Amino acid sequence: MGRVLDDGIALFRLSFKRVIPFSLIGAGLMALPSILAPDLASFGSSIGTGEAPQLGSFIPMMLGLWFVAVLAYQIAYAIVMLKMVQSAEDNPYSSEKNVFANSVIKGLVLFIPTILYLIVLFLSSMAFLIPAVILGLSMCLYMPLVVLQNTGAFRSLGESHRLIWGNWWRTATIITVPFILMSVLAICVYGIWGIAMTFDKAFLTGQVPVGLQLANAAVTSLSTPMLVAVMIVQMHDLKLRREGADLADRLAS
Numbered sequence: 552m553g554r555v556l557d558d559g560i561a562l563f564r565l566s567f568k569r570v571i572p573f574s575l576i577g578a579g580l581m582a583l584p585s586i587l588a589p590d591l592a593s594f595g596s597s598i599g600t601g602e603a604p605q606l607g608s609f610i611p612m613m614l615g616l617w618f619v620a621v622l623a624y625q626i627a628y629a630i631v632m633l634k635m636v637q638s639a640e641d642n643p644y645s646s647e648k649n650v651f652a653n654s655v656i657k658g659l660v661l662f663i664p665t666i667l668y669l670i671v672l673f674l675s676s677m678a679f680l681i682p683a684v685i686l687g688l689s690m691c692l693y694m695p696l697v698v699l700q701n702t703g704a705f706r707s708l709g710e711s712h713r714l715i716w717g718n719w720w721r722t723a724t725i726i727t728v729p730f731i732l733m734s735v736l737a738i739c740v741y742g743i744w745g746i747a748m749t750f751d752k753a754f755l756t757g758q759v760p761v762g763l764q765l766a767n768a769a770v771t772s773l774s775t776p777m778l779v780a781v782m783i784v785q786m787h788d789l790k791l792r793r794e795g796a797d798l799a800d801r802l803a804s
Contacts, residue, residue: 555725555788559781566635570776573634577627578772582764584616625665625694626658631779632698633657657697663704664693671708688723689715695779695786714789722785729781733774737767 633650668690676683692714693707702710715722 552721552725555784556728556781559725559729559777559784562635562784563777563780566780567776569634569637570631570779571772573627573630574772574775575769577624577631578768578775579765580620580623580627581771582768584613584620585764621665622658622662625661626654628694628775628779629654629657629661629698631776632695632783635776635780635783636699654698660704661694661697664697664707667705667708668693685719686712688726689719691715691726692782692786692789695783699783699786714786714793718789718792722789725781725785726778729774729778732777733770736770736774 630650633654637650668687671690672683672687675686689712690708692711693702696702696707696710697704
C-alpha cells in the first residue's frame with residue numbers, strides 16, 4: 552500500500568503544474584449550475600398555488616445546466632488523466648492535439664457509465680448505506696479504465712469490480728488517503744469562511760454564497776489531481792496483481 556501511495560504522490564507532484572489549469576476549469580464548470588440556476592429548494596418552499604408552472608419551467612434549465620457541466624467536467628477529467636501519463640513510453644496520446652481530441656471522445660463515452668454508476672449507487676443506497684459504499688468503491692476505477700485502457704463504456708464498471716473485489720479493503724485504505732485530504736481542505740475552507748463571513752445567509756435563505764462555492768471549487772481542483780494520480784497507480788497495481796493471479800491459475804491447470 553505504501554508503494555502505491557508513494558507512486559501516486561510522485562505522479563501528482565510530477566504532473567501538478569501540467570494538470571492544475573484543467574482541474575480548475577473542471578471544478579469551476581461543476582460549480583456553475585449552482586451559481587447560475589435558481590435555488591429550487593428555497594423557491595419550492597415558498598411557492599404559491601398559482602406559481603407551480605413557473606417552478607416547472609426552471610427544472611429543464613437546471614437539468615440542462617447539470618448535463619452540460621457533467622459532460623464538460625468529464626472532458627476536463629480525461630485531460631487531467633491523459634496529461635498525467637503523457638510522458639509515459641506506452642502512452643499513445645503523445646501530442647497536445649491528440650490529448651484534447653481523445654479527451655472529448657472519452658468525455659462523451661464516460662457519460663454512459665457515469666449515469667449507470669449513479670443509478671447503481673442510488674438503488675443500493677435505498678437498501679442500506681453499506682451496500683452503496685461497497686459497490687461505489689468496487690466500481691470507482693471505471694473512469695481511468697475508459698480513458699487510459701480503452702475499456703468499453705458498459706464493460707468498465709464490471710472490469711473495475713473484477714479488479715477491486717479481491718482487494719477491496721486494500722483499495723479502500725489507499726483511496727481513503729486522498730479523500731481525507733479533500734475533507735480536511737474542505738473543512739478548512741468552510742471554517743475560514745464561517746469565521747470571516749458567518750453562515751447566517753446560508754442558514755436563513757438556504758442558498759450557499761457564490762464566494763463559498765468558488766472557494767469549494769478551488770479546493771476540489773487542488774485535491775482532485777491527487778485522487779486521480781492515486782487511482783491511476785492503483786489501477787495499474789491491481790491489473791498486475793490480477794494478471795499474475797490469472798497466470799498462476801492457468802499454469803496450475
